[in-house]
Amino acid sequence: MAQVTNSIFAPFNRLGKVSIAFIGELGAIAIFFIHAIALIFSLPLQVSKTMQQVFFIGAKSILIILLVGLFTGMVLGLQGYYTLVKFGSEGVLGAAVALSLIRELGPVMTALMIIARAGSSMAAEIGIMRISEQIDALDTMDINPIRFLVSPRIVACIISFPLLTAIFDVIGIIGGYLSGVCLLGINSGIYLNRIETSVVMQDVSGGFIKAFVFGIIVATICCYQGYFTHMRPGGFGAKGVSLATTSAVVLSSVLVLVVDYVLTSFLL
Amino acid sequence: MTAPLIELINVTKRFGEKTVLDRVNLTILEGDITTIIGKSGEGKSVLLKHIIGLLRPDEGEILFNGKQLKSLTRKEQKSFKQQISYMFQNNALFDSLTVFENIALPLREKTRLDEDAIKSKVLAQIDRMELAEVTYKYPSQISGGMQKRVALARALVSEPKIILFDEPTAGLDPLRKNVVLSMIAHYQKKIRFTAILVSHDIPDVLFISNRVAIIDSCRIPFQGTPMELEQSENPVVQQFIKGQASLKDELTGLNTKQNIKKMFIREMGQVNRLHESFSVVMFTIDNLKQINEHIGHIAAQQIIQCLGTLIKDHFDTADTSVRYSQNEILMVLPHTGLNKAKQVLDELAIDLQKQEIFQAKSYPKACFSFSILSGLAEAGPGMDLDSLIEQALSHQKIIAHLECEKHGETA
Structure with missing residues (x-):
């Protein structure tokens, strides 16, 4: 009888364990984030280290953001035109492209692109530092590893994400213009006028809030995964770093999409 | 007798089922070079990591100047960490920083020296360690022996009061081994720091040591001066000394x-x-x-x-x-x-x-x-x-x- 009861409850037990582990992990990430945020303001401020990270995460991502933004805008223009033309309202193409980009696609696509480019490298770099005892070495020198490694990256992401999102939005609108106006023959004035009349400040600030939150999420998750590489069950050394990098990319991408939905529902 | 600077009392550490340290007692006196010898995998590095605070004991106490390490206030902890430096067994150099930047890091982060003073201090260390030709190279571009010397330079550059050396001569050629050991002895006399060394270089390392501790089967069966070591009738010590002798005649x-x-x-x-x-x-x-x-x-x-x-x-x-x-x-x-x-x-x-x-x-x-x-x-x-x-x-x-x-x- 006891065996039957056990087998019935076994899946629930497992589910319970997984849930507790998940909640525990979220708590650990939150503490890690609060710690890193608090250390941003400890003196002396790490301006040069932060600028280096802004250069790596932000400036070096511009090209990829330009490319992705351009083609996203172009494909939006193309798809939007053929959908809108069925209803005879191709004139609102400018508004459709601009609103989709500014409210949704700009922050999300930018976050996903930076996760792929910089998030993975953050996790890998910090992970390698962990397994080669470089983080322990910082600790022995009385240099707080979270302040030294994580805080500048979080600040850099907070600065870079909204800026890159803005670039993405602008270049996306230009992409939409290229396909809508130059290729499909919509009137240039109508395209731009629709953008001007439909986009309000709330759309822009909503997009920036999203970019700001995504920046925090991506930096925290990627640094956390790298920082605790050695705590991963079953993954040691190089394998541990590879698992940490994979988790960092997957988890932060999923969280970006989940948080995007939550934020959108609040912002609308 | 001088009061111990660092004291380990009944320190026990387990990793899962495996006990690495079992009620270990060790006394470190100020200004001495204490060498910890023992077979590989006996927990010598683990012992050092307890002293510097990278690991915490499951049981037992670690005292610094008579005060428990875990009960130090934040300010005291900070002052303790500023006095201590650690040279890792695998060097733990920052691989994305050059040799110069590696050695300069503790000075840049923890002192208020200006860049010129830092530069002259670092270059002096580089000169002493014969690393001038690799000053602006990255750790992965230099040999293992050079990496060891960079790690040594980094440990010495901030002139700490206590330095823990985890196998400082492993992987060095015999000539450089002697250079490194005599450099430790020389600096120790000059700066009067307290050194704790883990080494296999017996008997060479004993010549520069004031005290020796043997770690065996998770415990420390002997600690004393090198002279006492030689004359000890403790069977573990005897086995160790004979083991060294038989190795030579092999x-x-x-x-x-x-x-x-x-x-x-x-x-x-x-x-x-x-x-x-x-x-x-x-x-x-x-x-x-x-x-x-x-x-x-x-x-x-x-x-x-x-x-x-x-x-x-x-x-x-x-x-x-x-x-x-x-x-x-x-x-x-x-x-x-x-x-x-x-x-x-x-x-x-x-x-x-x-x-x-x-x-x-x-x-x-x-x-x-x-x-x-x-x-x-x-x-x-x-x-x-x-x-x-x-x-x-x-x-x-x-x-x-x-x-x-x-x-x-x-x-």
């Missing part, structure tokens, strides 16, 4: 001196019981010091090895020949009278003179002389080992010889 393929007494007692038992005689032969390599100086250690080693091999071949008594001292080999010949021993010795002398080691062409660039002497003695009832050896030494005569003439020709 190189020459001969038994250790510790075996000679056992061997002699066994043979004397036969003499008393069966009235059977046995002989001892003492071989001496004359002028070994000169060979060391003129040619080098390898040539000297080869001469001892060659002699050892021939002795084993001729007398078929591999177990009874021992390296008695640096240039002496003592052999016990069971069931062998003086005449039979003489006969075999003559054959050995002929063979020895034909060996490459006695050909001048083996040493084209040096001119020196050396010879091998041998002396026989026959053991009788009631004799002791020392008088037997004395007798053999007094009967020694040359059995092989190399003479350097004007132009390096042999005689």
Whole structure:
């Protein structure tokens, strides 16, 4: 009888364990984030280290953001035109492209692109530092590893994400213009006028809030995964770093999409 | 007695099921160089990591100046960390920073020195460690030995009061090993820091140490001065010292001196019981010091090895020949009278003179002389080992010889 009861409850037990582990992990990430945020303001401020990270995460991502933004805008223009033309309202193409980009696609696509480019490298770099005892070495020198490694990256992401999102939005609108106006023959004035009349400040600030939150999420998750590489069950050394990098990319991408939905529902 | 600077009291550490440290007690005195020796995997590095605070004990206490490390206030903890520095076994250099930046990091992050002062301090360290040509290279671009020196420079640059060295000479060539050890000793005298060293370089490391601790089976069975170590009757210490001695004689393929007494007692038992005689032969390599100086250690080693091999071949008594001292080999010949021993010795002398080691062409660039002497003695009832050896030494005569003439020709 006891065996039957056990087998019935076994899946629930497992589910319970997984849930507790998940909640525990979220708590650990939150503490890690609060710690890193608090250390941003400890003196002396790490301006040069932060600028280096802004250069790596932000400036070096511009090209990829330009490319992705351009083609996203172009494909939006193309798809939007053929959908809108069925209803005879191709004139609102400018508004459709601009609103989709500014409210949704700009922050999300930018976050996903930076996760792929910089998030993975953050996790890998910090992970390698962990397994080669470089983080322990910082600790022995009385240099707080979270302040030294994580805080500048979080600040850099907070600065870079909204800026890159803005670039993405602008270049996306230009992409939409290229396909809508130059290729499909919509009137240039109508395209731009629709953008001007439909986009309000709330759309822009909503997009920036999203970019700001995504920046925090991506930096925290990627640094956390790298920082605790050695705590991963079953993954040691190089394998541990590879698992940490994979988790960092997957988890932060999923969280970006989940948080995007939550934020959108609040912002609308 | 001075109060201990750092004290470990009943420190226990387990990793899962495995106990690495079991109620370990260790005392570190201020201004001393304390060396921790022990077999690999015995928890020496774990012990160091407890002292610096990278690991926390499951049980027991670590005291710093009489205060528990875990109960230090944040300010005290900060001051403790500022006084201590750690040189990692695997160096733990920052691989994305250059050699210069690695050494400068503790100064840049933890001091208010201006960039010029930092630069001059770092360059001085770089010069001392002979790293000038790799100043702006990355750790992955330099050799393992150089990485070790960079790690050492980084540990010394902030002039801490306590430095923990985790195998500072591992992977270095013998010349650099001595340089590093003498550098530690030199700096220790100059800055008067307290050093805790984990090392396998015995006996070299003992020459610079004030105190030694042996870690064995998760505990510290001995701690004391190197002199006390040598004279300790603790079986673990004895095993350790003998282990070191036997390792040395492994190189020459001969038994250790510790075996000679056992061997002699066994043979004397036969003499008393069966009235059977046995002989001892003492071989001496004359002028070994000169060979060391003129040619080098390898040539000297080869001469001892060659002699050892021939002795084993001729007398078929591999177990009874021992390296008695640096240039002496003592052999016990069971069931062998003086005449039979003489006969075999003559054959050995002929063979020895034909060996490459006695050909001048083996040493084209040096001119020196050396010879091998041998002396026989026959053991009788009631004799002791020392008088037997004395007798053999007094009967020694040359059995092989190399003479350097004007132009390096042999005689």
